[in-house]
Amino acid sequence: MNQPDGQHCSADLVSQMKHSLRLRSGVVALFLVAVGTILCCRTAVRRADLAGRPLQLLDEAETAAAAASSSPPPLNASLMRLASVDPGDELLRRELEQLVEGSFTGRDPLYRSFASWRRFHHHSEHEELHPERRMQSKSVLRDIPGRLLRSPRDYRVFPELRRVARDWLRRGRFHPDVMSQLVDLVKRPLDLHNAALRSGEDPSSSTAGAGRYGSCAVVGNSGILLNSEHGHLIDGHDLVIRLNNARTRGFERNVGSRTSLAFINSNILHLCARRETCFCHPYGEHVPIIMYICQAAHFLDFTVCNASHKAPLLVTDPRFDRLCARIVKYYSLKRFAEGTGKPPEEWDNAHDAKMFHYSSGMQAVVAALGICDRVSVFGFGKSPEAKHHYHTNQKAELSLHDYDAEYAFYRDLAERPQVIPVLMESGFRVPPVVMYQ
Numbered sequence: 552m553n554q555p556d557g558q559h560c561s562a563d564l565v566s567q568m569k570h571s572l573r574l575r576s577g578v579v580a581l582f583l584v585a586v587g588t589i590l591c592c593r594t595a596v597r598r599a600d601l602a603g604r605p606l607q608l609l610d611e612a613e614t615a616a617a618a619a620s621s622s623p624p625p626l627n628a629s630l631m632r633l634a635s636v637d638p639g640d641e642l643l644r645r646e647l648e649q650l651v652e653g654s655f656t657g658r659d660p661l662y663r664s665f666a667s668w669r670r671f672h673h674h675s676e677h678e679e680l681h682p683e684r685r686m687q688s689k690s691v692l693r694d695i696p697g698r699l700l701r702s703p704r705d706y707r708v709f710p711e712l713r714r715v716a717r718d719w720l721r722r723g724r725f726h727p728d729v730m731s732q733l734v735d736l737v738k739r740p741l742d743l744h745n746a747a748l749r750s751g752e753d754p755s756s757s758t759a760g761a762g763r764y765g766s767c768a769v770v771g772n773s774g775i776l777l778n779s780e781h782g783h784l785i786d787g788h789d790l791v792i793r794l795n796n797a798r799t800r801g802f803e804r805n806v807g808s809r810t811s812l813a814f815i816n817s818n819i820l821h822l823c824a825r826r827e828t829c830f831c832h833p834y835g836e837h838v839p840i841i842m843y844i845c846q847a848a849h850f851l852d853f854t855v856c857n858a859s860h861k862a863p864l865l866v867t868d869p870r871f872d873r874l875c876a877r878i879v880k881y882y883s884l885k886r887f888a889e890g891t892g893k894p895p896e897e898w899d900n901a902h903d904a905k906m907f908h909y910s911s912g913m914q915a916v917v918a919a920l921g922i923c924d925r926v927s928v929f930g931f932g933k934s935p936e937a938k939h940h941y942h943t944n945q946k947a948e949l950s951l952h953d954y955d956a957e958y959a960f961y962r963d964l965a966e967r968p969q970v971i972p973v974l975m976e977s978g979f980r981v982p983p984v985v986m987y988q
Contacts, residue, residue, distance in 0.1 A: 627885070631972060633895055634881040635725070638905045640873060644723060646847035651716045655847070712854040715866075719850075722869050725877070727977035729870040733921030734763060736871075740863045741812065741839050748837060763982075764789040767923035770806055771912045771930030772797045774937030781929050781987060782807040788927060792919060794911050795819055796833045798942045806930070806941065810834035814915040815842045817849035820856060820864075829856030841865040843872055843914055867914065874973060875917050879909040881972050882956035906951045913957045916964070926984045931961060961986055 649655040729736075768788035770776075772795065785791060785807035792812045793799070796819055799808055813834055820842055823831030829852075832838060839862045844850065857864045883902070888895045912931060919926045930941065933954070939945045961984075963971050968981035 630881055630884045630888070630895055633884055633898065634877045634972075636904075637873065637876050637880070639908060640876060642905055643844065643847055644720060647716050647720060647850065650847050650850065651713050651720075708854060712850060715854060716850050719844075719866065719869055723873070724870065725873045726870040727874055727973050727979070729868055729874060730917075730921045730974070730977060730979045732868075733871070733918060736868055737841065737865065737918060738764070738922045740865060744837075744839060744863050764923045766790070766925045766927065767792065767919045768807075768927045768929060769912070769915050769919050769931075770794065770797075771928070772940045772942065773930045773932055774939060774941045775932050775934055775988060776802075776805050776930040776941045777937070779805050779929075779987070781805060784927075784987075785809070785929055790919075790923065792915050793834065794915060796831070797940070798833065802941060810838050813838055813840045814911055814918070815840060816911050817842050817845045817852065820852050821846075821849055824852040824856055828859045831856070831860075832862075836860075837862050839863040839865065841867060841918070843867040843911070845908075867918075871918070872914075875909045875914045878917070878960060878971065878973055879913060879953065879956060880907070882960050883907075883953040886953070886956050886959060902953075903951065907953070908951050910952045910954070910957060913960070916961070920964075920979075920981055920984075924982055926982055927987060928961065928984065929987045931986065932958065932988060 646655060766788045767790040768785045769792045770785055782802075782804045786809045790811045791807065791809045792814050793810050794813075795815050796813060797806075799806055799810070815831075820829075820831060820840075823829055830836075831840065840860070841863075842853075842865070844853075844866060853864065853866060884895045884898050887893070887898045887901060891897075891901075916926070916928055916931075933939070960971070964981060964984045965986050968984070969975060971981070974981060
């Protein structure tokens with residue numbers, strides 16, 4: 552039967568629509584297959600990357616996120632490299648080698664030979680009776696050649712000077728593991744000395760150097776100590792360390808009265824060496840002293856004064872000196888780069904690299920980390936109203952120290968010690984540190 556034209560057209564239209572739908576369904580199916588394939592590939596890439604085989608198909612942002620979640624952020628290699636350079640230490644070692652060889656031409660002409668040192672500090676009776684000739688002898692001292700360091704008159708002292716200097720030079724390499732040796736280097740001599748002072752105890756049979764002190768107080772000299780009333784708290788620690796012979800009399804309520812160890816720089820001993828018998832004991836002649844060497848010539852002061860001290864007179868290990876120098880310079884470089892926006896390589900333009908040095912307080916704090924289970928730090932910091940030192944009228948800070956960099960180091964010690972370079976690399980475990988204002 553023949554269909555009307557309208558019905559024939561409708562049938563053709565339905566047939567075309569069915570054909571179009573079949574084509575579109577095929578396209579959609581192909582598209583879905585393609586999307587599924589891409590998603591599977593991206594999942595495989597992620598898994599491969601997290602398994603330690605990064606592929607370039609992974610987004611850079613995802614690569615950075617995966618790396619950050621699986622490993623701690625690396626230290627700034629540039630800062631660490633620059634912090635390892637210490638021109639001041641190089642100068643000190645060079646001058647000490649000259650001192651041992653008798654060719655010393657150091658910064659102070661009066662210390663160019665041991666003979667001149669001896670005559671400068673210990674005037675003969677003839678010079679005491681004739682002051683006008685003393686000035687003449689001092690001018691002659693400036694021309695004494697270094698070879699007189701080997702003078703027979705000084706033979707008794709020179710071998711000890713040479714032994715001490717050569718031992719110091721031998722141990723001069725950087726070695727962060729020195730932190731684990733501080734109990735033997737510092738605490739053991741103190742324990743032996745204290746055992747000998749106690750009646751009826753044989754120091755050789757004591758437990759010297761066995762373990763650390765339970766608690767230690769490092770007392771700085773900042774004027775912020777005034778009106779702090781920390782005296783009783785400070786004296787309650789097992790070991791009390793004071794700096795550069797700062798006075799305690801009249802300040803006991805704020806700074807305490809006990810002293811177990813005096814930590815000084817060698818400039819302090821240099822001044823003490825001018826006195827008869829090198830007296831340098833404001834806390835008592837039985838209080839041990841430890842110091843770091845500022846100038847090679849100060850080994851002369853140490854050699855002579857050590858013979859007259861009743862308590863141990865120790866020189867910091869040069870490996871320990873280098874560790875402290877590297878930490879402080881790292882924080883100074885970091886502060887310079889962040890504060891100025893300049894590359895750290897320009898740090899030398901803002902500092903005298905040969906004179907730049909850590910402070911006595913900073914080294915005393917680091918020493919306490921190695922010999923104490925708990926460390927309390929007092930009198931480190933500043934305020935506009937406070938004097939630089941609580942016991943003097945000094946207001947200005949010394950330019951050879953970067954105190955702000957050291958304060959940043961102290962904050963990390965107390966709050967996040969795991970980020971401190973050198974200490975972190977050595978595996979040394981920092982004990983709990985509390986900073987008192």
